Amino acid sequence: MIVAGVVIQTLSGAAGEVARSVDGTSGLEVQGDDGNQRVAALWRAVEGSTLETLSELLVASNERVLGVFPVYVGDIDV
Amino acid sequence: MSVTRRRFIEVSAAASALAALRGTAEGSASLAADGGESWVKGVCRYCGTGCGVYMGVRDGSVFAVKGDPDNHNAGFLCMKNFLLPQIMSAPDRLKHPLVRRNGELRRATWDEAMELVAKRFGEAIERRGPDAVGFYGSGQALTEETYVANKLFKAGIGTNNVEGNPRLCMASAVGGYVTSYGKDEPMGSYEDIDHADVFLLVGSNTAECHPILFQRIVRRKETHPETKVIVLDPRRTPTARIADLHIGFEPGTDLAILNAMAQVIVAEGMNDPSFVDEHVSFGQGKAADKSWADYEAFLADYTPQAAAEIAGCSAYDIVTAARWFGGRGKASMSMWTMGLNQRTKGVWVNNLVHNLHLITGKIGTPGSTPLSLTGQPNACGGVRDGGGLSHLLPYGRVIANQTHRAQMEKLWGVPAGTIQPKPGLATVDLFRALEAGDLECLYVMCTNPGQSLPSVGRYRKAMESQGSFVVVTEAYHPTRTTELADVVLPAALWAEKEGVYGCTERRYQLLEQAVEPLGEARPDFAILAELGRRLGYGELVPYESTAQVWEEILTVCAGTPYDFTGMSWEALKQSHGLLWPLPEPGHPGTKRRYVRGEDPLVPSDHPKRMKFYGRADDRAVVWLRPQQPPAEVPDAEYPYYLTTGRVIEHWNTGTMTRSCKELRAAVEAMAEIHPGDAHEIGVEAGDRVKIASRRGEETFRVKVTESSRPGLIFVHMHDADRIGNRITIDAVDPGSKQPEYKICAVRMEKA
Amino acid sequence: MTLPLLLLAVLFVLGAQETPGSKNADEPQAGHVEVEPSDDCASCHVEMTPEIHSAWFDSDHGVNNVKCFVCHGSAGSDFVKRPEPSRCLGCHGEQVESLDGAFMKGKDCFVCHEPHALSPHVASREGGEQ
Numbered sequence: 001m002i003v004a005g006v007v008i009q010t011l012s013g014a015a016g017e018v019a020r021s022v023d024g025t026s027g028l029e030v031q032g033d034d035g036n037q038r039v040a041a042l043w044r045a046v047e048g049s050t051l052e053t054l055s056e057l058l059v060a061s062n063e064r065v066l067g068v069f070p071v072y073v074g075d076i077d078v
Numbered sequence: 079m080s081v082t083r084r085r086f087i088e089v090s091a092a093a094s095a096l097a098a099l100r101g102t103a104e105g106s107a108s109l110a111a112d113g114g115e116s117w118v119k120g121v122c123r124y125c126g127t128g129c130g131v132y133m134g135v136r137d138g139s140v141f142a143v144k145g146d147p148d149n150h151n152a153g154f155l156c157m158k159n160f161l162l163p164q165i166m167s168a169p170d171r172l173k174h175p176l177v178r179r180n181g182e183l184r185r186a187t188w189d190e191a192m193e194l195v196a197k198r199f200g201e202a203i204e205r206r207g208p209d210a211v212g213f214y215g216s217g218q219a220l221t222e223e224t225y226v227a228n229k230l231f232k233a234g235i236g237t238n239n240v241e242g243n244p245r246l247c248m249a250s251a252v253g254g255y256v257t258s259y260g261k262d263e264p265m266g267s268y269e270d271i272d273h274a275d276v277f278l279l280v281g282s283n284t285a286e287c288h289p290i291l292f293q294r295i296v297r298r299k300e301t302h303p304e305t306k307v308i309v310l311d312p313r314r315t316p317t318a319r320i321a322d323l324h325i326g327f328e329p330g331t332d333l334a335i336l337n338a339m340a341q342v343i344v345a346e347g348m349n350d351p352s353f354v355d356e357h358v359s360f361g362q363g364k365a366a367d368k369s370w371a372d373y374e375a376f377l378a379d380y381t382p383q384a385a386a387e388i389a390g391c392s393a394y395d396i397v398t399a400a401r402w403f404g405g406r407g408k409a410s411m412s413m414w415t416m417g418l419n420q421r422t423k424g425v426w427v428n429n430l431v432h433n434l435h436l437i438t439g440k441i442g443t444p445g446s447t448p449l450s451l452t453g454q455p456n457a458c459g460g461v462r463d464g465g466g467l468s469h470l471l472p473y474g475r476v477i478a479n480q481t482h483r484a485q486m487e488k489l490w491g492v493p494a495g496t497i498q499p500k501p502g503l504a505t506v507d508l509f510r511a512l513e514a515g516d517l518e519c520l521y522v523m524c525t526n527p528g529q530s531l532p533s534v535g536r537y538r539k540a541m542e543s544q545g546s547f548v549v550v551t552e553a554y555h556p557t558r559t560t561e562l563a564d565v566v567l568p569a570a571l572w573a574e575k576e577g578v579y580g581c582t583e584r585r586y587q588l589l590e591q592a593v594e595p596l597g598e599a600r601p602d603f604a605i606l607a608e609l610g611r612r613l614g615y616g617e618l619v620p621y622e623s624t625a626q627v628w629e630e631i632l633t634v635c636a637g638t639p640y641d642f643t644g645m646s647w648e649a650l651k652q653s654h655g656l657l658w659p660l661p662e663p664g665h666p667g668t669k670r671r672y673v674r675g676e677d678p679l680v681p682s683d684h685p686k687r688m689k690f691y692g693r694a695d696d697r698a699v700v701w702l703r704p705q706q707p708p709a710e711v712p713d714a715e716y717p718y719y720l721t722t723g724r725v726i727e728h729w730n731t732g733t734m735t736r737s738c739k740e741l742r743a744a745v746e747a748m749a750e751i752h753p754g755d756a757h758e759i760g761v762e763a764g765d766r767v768k769i770a771s772r773r774g775e776e777t778f779r780v781k782v783t784e785s786s787r788p789g790l791i792f793v794h795m796h797d798a799d800r801i802g803n804r805i806t807i808d809a810v811d812p813g814s815k816q817p818e819y820k821i822c823a824v825r826m827e828k829a
Numbered sequence: 830m831t832l833p834l835l836l837l838a839v840l841f842v843l844g845a846q847e848t849p850g851s852k853n854a855d856e857p858q859a860g861h862v863e864v865e866p867s868d869d870c871a872s873c874h875v876e877m878t879p880e881i882h883s884a885w886f887d888s889d890h891g892v893n894n895v896k897c898f899v900c901h902g903s904a905g906s907d908f909v910k911r912p913e914p915s916r917c918l919g920c921h922g923e924q925v926e927s928l929d930g931a932f933m934k935g936k937d938c939f940v941c942h943e944p945h946a947l948s949p950h951v952a953s954r955e956g957g958e959q
Contacts, residue, residue, distance in 0.1 A: 003084075003088050003091050004091055005090070007095055031092045033099070034099040039099075040098065040099050042088060069098075071098045072090055072095065073091075074088075074091055075087075
């Protein structure tokens, strides 16, 4: 199980809206946003490549999302 | 309390993500218009390429420049442009007026300075008539500024002694266009570069002097590798790097080579008889009364072998160049600058380039055009088009033409007969009049003749002499000119004012004001307007803004071959440059002049493809111009050729670029010599040489390079401390009055 | 597998304030050796760092005379070994602005565009403009 802290980059001013719409979907748990263009979230996935694919899907499906950037990735399988 | 590993990782991940929300790439990459930053649209301050820019403004100053992706330069800039913010805050920016008292320039108020200027000008005019005063302006001034000066001096004061530094730079190109086509200015545009199959670069070090145009040629060659580049230059410059054929030759013999190319084109049947039949006449001297048969007979003297003998190059290369240029179905584009213009045969050699296009019909179609490259950002818009020379009036009108004078008198609201019927003095003559005492007062705007005039020593004395009263408006002090002046007025610089610049390809664009002028600096139009008021001509120059001047300019261009009445201030503001003619609002502008269907001034039902409406018979002229030598060639006493020019790092006399720290490495002007010559006089790289001509001498450090030609010395022009113009010759082209900076005879010895 | 990943991620976060994505981020900026003010960079670097010189000389920047000091400053106190992306701003405004976007977050131009050849992305070559 991979846990990643990610920043979701959005269009200017769209952070709040994106935060609300992605929270709870596909393993995403929103932690907060900067009120403008960045959303901080926790993302749990089975493995790293799942995260990659999910990121791409998110960018492709939500026109307000410009990109997903992981800032911290951890493996919680002990 | 224990924290599970899982919890630890989750908390860390969450915390990191949140922390990253606060971390922004401070300063550098954040370019949004937030946090008090704005980006103002403008134009580069330097060469005639006229690249569009956005100036980044923060806290009242320009902190960055980026290219305008929607302008012709597609977002690209050269290094000088990129470093422009540094010129604004240079330590030698002039903030206050200066007046010379007891031999020294001291700070004065604007009131004191302007009162003195008005008094001295007024007195000279009173005592000796209007021709006792003169104006020497610049291809770097805004169009509106040259317009105000032109109106004030020609229609107010009543003298035609209105000149500008484009006389030193573009006058022969003007003469070439006017004699070949009837009107000045190129008929093509930069977009032709994207369609050309063959480039003829002659007398141009495009790589260093018009880098963004060079880059466009490089891109064309990269995307279409079969494109051919021919470079004609005595030196093997960085431009030759992309040449498929470089022809080096004895300076001044390019007339023979160009005639020989024409000879080959005709001999091998690459000429276009039907184009010539429809659109071309032939001429010699001043009369267009020759025939094709005369031209063919004339060309007989210019076989490739004969030309190669004269020029010191290979006949085979001339044939190759001709075959490439003349190739059937190939679009051929020629470009040139000072190598052709700064010559006593400048107009003639310009004609010969036009001849190649006219006899092959390679003109007015995509990629086929003769495009003269302009040196300064507004030589075209302000001085050439605006008529800011001693024989011109605005927008294609000339002093010598009675109808034109009457038109301008009416437009300017002055009584008939106000404008003198005789042209004034061209630049070299103007400074000689100063020397002789016939001219008493000279107003110098935005240029540096104390460094840039040929044979400058003589004219420095003239400016310095007791009998001359010289006023200089400048952004910097000291320069080689302000140090000689009686009054120096602080002028607003580049981003500190707004107005229109017109560059090489007939593109007019608006420089928007980004910041307030430094100290007490004022924009030149305002300084001129105040002088006008003080001299009693306030009603001629009542302007509060350059926008107001522009409104008036639109009325003056209406109905002329330049007609850009559709270019309102607002239209310019919205656009990224517009190409004239543009006769009504909403018109897209003109990429190709003289071409039916593209030029709004050619009737859509015109029977032929092109109409050279600058001439009464609608025909362009192929002029029979023989090879003749430069004014001064090497001899036993002065055995080397001297030529002068730019390097990519610096622009003109360097007053602006020398303040940019990255450019300081190249700030010292050097003499570039061939290894053979270095060996002959016993010098190595870094040694000093003294170079002397009949007019003066100067010392330079030497750069030994294969790019130079044996017997030819190339000296950089941008250094106030090593002035090549002490040595250059002030002989001028009889038609254009442009000096021959590119060729004179010198001796050289180890210093 | 876990530890290196963790380390990398931590480096990303810690490195956010400096030139991110760079393994040189912790090196102090070295000054340039003293040279004559009028010496051409190429005159030494052709011999001292020939691969760098030819990588630049043969590239678009070399052909177009985008000389060393455009990116690195002069050899004086303004010399910088690894330029800030803002130095690319003059010509590549849109690309520099894209560093704000998520894809480029924490990286600079040179992570993908290797100095000194600085080749563009292959895809944009087709069609001519980039």
